[in-house]
Amino acid sequence: MRTSPRTPSIITVALLGSLLLAGCSATDRGAGESDAAGAVSQDSVAQDGADGGSGLVGTSVPDEDREVITTGDLTVVAPDPRAAVQAISELVETAGGRVESRAEHAGEDDQAYGSLTVRVPADRVTATVDALDGIGEVQDVTLDAQDVTATAIDLDARIEALGTSVARLQALMGEAATTADLLAAEKELTARQAELESLQSQRSSLTDRVDMSTLTIQVLSQAPEVTIRPAGFLGGLAAGWGALLVALNALVVAVGALLPWLVSAALVLLVARAALKALRARRPGAAPLGGPEGGSSAPGDGGDGGGGGDGDESAHLVGSGGRRG
Numbered sequence: 001m002r003t004s005p006r007t008p009s010i011i012t013v014a015l016l017g018s019l020l021l022a023g024c025s026a027t028d029r030g031a032g033e034s035d036a037a038g039a040v041s042q043d044s045v046a047q048d049g050a051d052g053g054s055g056l057v058g059t060s061v062p063d064e065d066r067e068v069i070t071t072g073d074l075t076v077v078a079p080d081p082r083a084a085v086q087a088i089s090e091l092v093e094t095a096g097g098r099v100e101s102r103a104e105h106a107g108e109d110d111q112a113y114g115s116l117t118v119r120v121p122a123d124r125v126t127a128t129v130d131a132l133d134g135i136g137e138v139q140d141v142t143l144d145a146q147d148v149t150a151t152a153i154d155l156d157a158r159i160e161a162l163g164t165s166v167a168r169l170q171a172l173m174g175e176a177a178t179t180a181d182l183l184a185a186e187k188e189l190t191a192r193q194a195e196l197e198s199l200q201s202q203r204s205s206l207t208d209r210v211d212m213s214t215l216t217i218q219v220l221s222q223a224p225e226v227t228i229r230p231a232g233f234l235g236g237l238a239a240g241w242g243a244l245l246v247a248l249n250a251l252v253v254a255v256g257a258l259l260p261w262l263v264s265a266a267l268v269l270l271v272a273r274a275a276l277k278a279l280r281a282r283r284p285g286a287a288p289l290g291g292p293e294g295g296s297s298a299p300g301d302g303g304d305g306g307g308g309g310d311g312d313e314s315a316h317l318v319g320s321g322g323r324r325g
Contacts (some may be wrong), residue, residue: 008080021059067152067206069211070125072143078136081219085114087135088217095128097212107221119212128215139223149207157216162196 083102089099090130097120104114120128127141135147169189183312 013241027214034254056255063151066147067210068122069148069209070081070122070143070144071146072125072129072141072213072215074129074132074138074215075140075218075220076132077135077139077220077223079221081112084136085116085171088116088118088132088219091128091131091135092120095124095308096121097124097128111221113221116217116219118215118217120215122211122213125213132217136219148210152203152206155199155206159203160194162192162199164271166192166196
């Protein structure tokens, strides 16, 4: 059987094509395995960072371990506000708290009132509010609770990390071989210690606000009056009347403010007008250079003024006669 000369070339091309396909598939499979391995590695790193960096943030905290800041506003009505303020202060101190601010005012018409800002242990807030009923009538009570557990956990984690960093820097300072290394470590240590102290101060303040709740208490001699405004046509009429009174009051205030200025301006105008009148009266009454009766003769004219006048009149007549002739 005769073999075609093209057969070996065809076989060679087929072998080369199969080898190329096998190489491409292996490359793709290797790249896919490399990407998968990289993804797994990144996921594991992210998981480790989340587990190590966040501490207890991702975990659930029992209710009894949660940190809550409680604040409140209260209004107490008592016949003698000053005595009530003193009694509230003693009550707070008995409960283990303290008074941060205290004010007493006589008021108008002998209506005294007072106010206090007190700090009470968080577990004694309810008992303290209930005990206020024995001092006076509690009118308004507003309590607000703010959960700061996440903030506290974050501060604790940052404080712990900075503490570890400070310890490492102190160890590096002990092992520093040159003065430059020692100075660099000392500079970094100073910055880390300042940040650590700031975080510790924030944590102490947060702990104090959690442990000691803040209550603001207003003590009045009379309950504030509650005005019920009518609705509908009467309500609109009352609102319009009130707006009219407000507008009139504003107009009266404006007139009172402008009145001194208007009076001053009027006085200035009167003075200016009188001065103008005086100037106008002086101008027509000024004496002319020659008197009405000829006055005295000018210097250098030897005779009396009458003769000079007659000469002028004769000269005038002569001139007239000459023209007539």
